Amino acid sequence: MPSFFPWWVVVTHFLNLFFLLLLMRSGLEVLSAFPKLYWDDNCPPGREWARFSKKMYGADSRKPWSSLDEEESWSPVVALPGRKNLGLGRHWHFMTVQFWILTGLVYVVLVFATGYWHYLVPTHWSIVPDSLRAVGTYLSFQIPPRIPGEPFEAAQKLTYFLLIFVLAPLQIASGAAMSPTVLARFPWFGKLFGGKQGARSVHFLGLCAFAAFTVLHVFMVIVHNLPDEFVLIVLAGHGSRALTVGVGLAGLFLVLLFHVVITWFSLRYRRRTQRLLGFVVNPFEKVISRSLTSRQHLAATDISPYHRVNGYPPVGEDYDQMVTTEFRDYRLAVGGLVENPTTLSLEELRGLGETSQTVKHNCIQGWTAVAQWAGVPMADVLAHVRPTAEARHIVFYAMDDKGLTEAEGRYGFFYGSIPIHLAQQPQTILALEMNGEPLPVAHGAPVRLRVETQLGFKMVKWVVGIELVHDIDQVGMGMGGWREDQQFYANAAGI
Structure with a gap:
């Protein structure tokens, strides 16, 4: 069995946090262009199940309107880069998703190659009632016992399994189900989500689930003894608490600084950003466009x-x-x-x-x-x-x-x-x-x-x-x- 936090878990853990934050912020920039969510591909005005805008337009409106009128300008504090920059937001999103998927693939390969999967993959249905009991213990302001011989209690193990092997693949699949080329070539794929708008809604709910998990995960680290957990997460259990805190805070500061810099750069030098990110994004888009032909009927x-x-x-x-x-x-x-x-x-x-x-x-x-x-x-x-x-x-x-x-x-x-x-x-x-x-x-x-x-x-x-x-x-x-x-x-x- 590998140690609880081998080095590759530490590295992929940090990269996952790094890429997820980029995906969330750039995803919000994409959402701001049409801040409404539907389950129906007809997108009837006024029938959205979620709306993140005060603007209202109707199909029978006397004044002509365009979908561009529905676009919102969101702050660069939350959106990357913000301020009605859909093109650049898409560039950041599609550049990042390639590295996020690559990180996930490396992680999964190592999980099974090293035997670490025993810590993550449930082998018996008893994990479900055991997880419910663990949640009840937390709600009683107590910490439930770990599974014998493993580093996690039942609720943690089930949550990590669902996050890695269900939610992450669902995000990738729902993202692909929004591609016009994929939908045109494989119309059946979009139907798995009830259409593109269903995939778009599922994708947004997945973002919310990742955000909720991140908040809950940080809270549980605090509950489970912050100093010791921090040592494991940052330096795989090696080094003093002081060193770990210093390295961890420095890492978080660099992530924050990186987001400040790329947001400023994207807004100040939009053409350069378009060209630089295009080196990664454009070949991917061109391959998809060339290889798939529409078969819609x-x-x-x-x-x-x-x-x-x-x-x-x-x-x-x-x-x-x-x-x-x-x-x-x-x-x-x-x-x-x-x-x-x-x-x-x-x-x-x-x-x-x-x-x-x-x-x-x-x-x-x-x-x-x-x-x-x-x-x-x-x-x-x-x-x-x-x-x-x-x-x-x-x-x-x-x-x-x-x-x-x-x-x-x-x-x-x-x-x-x-x-x-x-x-x-x-x-x-x-x-x-x-x-x-x-x-x-x-x-x-x-x-x-x-x-x-x-x-x-x-x-x-x-x-x-x-x-x-x-x-x-x-x-x-x-x-x-x-x-x-x-x-x-x-x-x-x-x-």
Whole structure:
């Protein structure tokens, strides 16, 4: 049998605390973008089971509203980095989760390789009534006896088992069940949680469980004799109490200092943070996006009664005139690295091909909705213009000037890009209709992109031009899209 606290338990214990705090703070930043929780993937306004905002919006509201209006700006004291920085919060979250999972895998391997699992894994159902008796003993202000030959009493052992082998895997699984790429390729996986919103709610409750455990764990360390427990946790039982206290407090101070520094750095140098974290996050997202293809086939009965929108339509006489004339004079320009550059009216565009699909929309803020989209497969558009061998990315230009429709210090016409391999997937289309009707203005009329393995911000609305390019470095600010340029999102959006 290994000693009670071998060195690898001490190291992984500290790393788990370190990574969990990063995950919690960055997770709160992600939550602040859509501070509401549902069990229903339709996300009906006003029907959330939890709301962390005073803002109220209804499906029948007389004043037009966008899901961006629901976003909250939370303090950097609790959120990483805070102040409406969803893109950077996601970067921190997805960077950290990879190291947290790696730490957990190393821990589990060592648990079974060293025999430490005897301390953590119950071998008889009697652990349940024994744990209840132990809890009753604690409530009587007494300390229950340890299991003979083991370092924990029954309630501790059962709690650690549930935390390591149930709660942690559940957090990983529910996180994966929020990925648009995973849900598009494996629709059955999301159904295990009742849909993406169920997974999102379970994920939040898991965060609360980890937070509650941390508080309770610290309290129990105090109850069980703080000085001796501290010596075990910090230095695996080696060293004096004074040395242990010094090392432990220094470690906690460094963790606090690290969070202060990264929060300040993230808010002060947002582009640098985006690039630095992107070295870890972007390859992971790109692999997922490339390897999985959407296989969604939802029924008409699944269509959401209300479908949110993200952002406001273009403003100005030119667009208003097109709406008035039902887009008769609209022309879509397709050029760049193609052999057959062309300009298409809506009728000419429809003539290239036709498809229809009922799928789930996944907004980066967290909300979902189901709709039927009909339009032209991007593969047919590419076949018509014939990309050259140098073409690697497709850029979609929109008619909405975000300096007029969003402001908040941001500017420029919206655009987005996807790698050419995504455009060739069967469910990547230029949508012209929604739920059997011409595409509504709020949802991108006359043309919007649909890429069902990606988050909604990649699905450019009000498309007026398409350009095939070799690299996206020379487009806009070089990050691959307006949200990537201005709000520091990741260019790949499969998770």
